Amino acid sequence: MLDSEPAQADPQSEARELLERALDLEYRFIFHYPRLSRLMPSPALAQRVQVLGQDSVRHAEVVTRLVAALGGRAIVPTVDPLPAPLDLKDLFCRQLEREKLGLYFHSTAANLASGELASHLRQIADQEQWHIRMTEEILAALDKPGSPHPE
Numbered sequence: 446m447l448d449s450e451p452a453q454a455d456p457q458s459e460a461r462e463l464l465e466r467a468l469d470l471e472y473r474f475i476f477h478y479p480r481l482s483r484l485m486p487s488p489a490l491a492q493r494v495q496v497l498g499q500d501s502v503r504h505a506e507v508v509t510r511l512v513a514a515l516g517g518r519a520i521v522p523t524v525d526p527l528p529a530p531l532d533l534k535d536l537f538c539r540q541l542e543r544e545k546l547g548l549y550f551h552s553t554a555a556n557l558a559s560g561e562l563a564s565h566l567r568q569i570a571d572q573e574q575w576h577i578r579m580t581e582e583i584l585a586a587l588d589k590p591g592s593p594h595p596e
């Protein structure tokens with residue numbers, strides 16, 4: 446009977462679902478980068494936050510196109526409010542988790558995809574690896590009282 450056949454995992458649908466989750470993750474924080482950059486204790490840290498924000502916008506654009514190409518739905522952005530009062534260390538600990546989750550979504554989707562789609566996703570996954578290192582550097586700099594300049 447057709448009704449009792451187990452649903453086959455379709456790699457394209459799985460990849461699309463992962464990318465929809467990646468996009469939701471980006472949108473939840475994407476609007477906060479400009480303000481967060483202004484709140485950083487040094488120009489060097491502010492610049493790192495700007496880079497994270499610019500890449501986030503670029504990733505959201507690329508992933509939106511890829512989701513559409515895979516037949517996915519348009520995402521309605523959800524924005525998470527910034528915590529108040531704002532604790533920068535706590536915020537960047539959460540940022541680190543977001544970057545790691547982003548890496549997981551993009552690299553898992555890349556493994557399910559092929560051709561040009563897979564190569565776009567691997568590029569984004571590489572950039573998420575870099576964001577993880579950059580976020581760890583921001584956290585390390587925030588941990589050094591009195592020496593806000595990491596360079």
Ligand SMILES: [Fe+2]
Pocket residue numbers: 500501544547572573576
């Ligand atoms: Fe990122």
